[in-house]
Amino acid sequence: MKLLYSLTSPYARKVRIVAAEKGIPLEMQLVVLADPDCPVSLYNPLGKIPVLILDDKESLYDSSVIVDYLDQLSSGSVLIPQDTKSQYQVKRWEALADGVCDAGVAVLYESRRAENLQDPSFIAKQMGKVERGLKVLNNDLGDHLFCVGQTFSMADIALGCTLEFLQRRFPEVSLEMNYPNLARLYASLMLRDSFIETTPPQS
Ligand SMILES: N[C@@H](CCC(=O)N[C@@H](CS)C(=O)NCC(=O)O)C(=O)O
Structure with missing residues (x-):
């Protein structure tokens, strides 16, 4: 493959x-x-x-x-649970994390156009999705160790990838200041070998 x-x-x-x-x-x-x-x-x-x-x-x-x-x-560590309720919870977390990322990517692409062609209302609309999405993710996480249940899952992976992207491209969206629950989970995810090995270059 x-x-x-x-x-x-x-x-x-x-x-x-x-x-x-x-x-x-x-x-x-x-x-x-x-x-x-x-x-x-x-x-x-x-x-x-x-x-x-x-x-x-x-x-x-x-x-x-x-x-x-x-x-x-492979049966190894299961990242998307088998039972229907947890499975759809994980998929919803993934959908929201990916959706926040989509909005951030749209802003990034818009900001690469010539300045006179950029649409500030489009950027504001997309940043609204980022902020509302992060707020819900932060509230839903609360003080839990993982997004869904007691174990690491695809929800944590999708969220971690989105948070890293936002930190790299939009440092002004400060997790520490605005989304402390997400900042805490992000810090713990960054210690996993799988996250360390795939850290994007800071460019
Ligand atoms: N929903 C897609 C999004 C993939 C995506 O937007 N990838 C970006 C790179 S980060 C891309 O290929 N952009 C090129 C384009 O939009 O034409 C997924 O989850 O795989």
């Missing part, structure tokens, strides 16, 4: 962390989306990473489908 990824994509990082947590070997292919001959759209018509190319050449996307697939592939 081959993963098309970049070092800075928070969505690709979710997949890399799952593979590391479960001890699943993946062939890794770094891609640069801006390259004219970037192969991603041959495997994902949306032209987005991550993409997982299976041994029979079928391709899987997006990140939530890939992590589901990898979790079911």
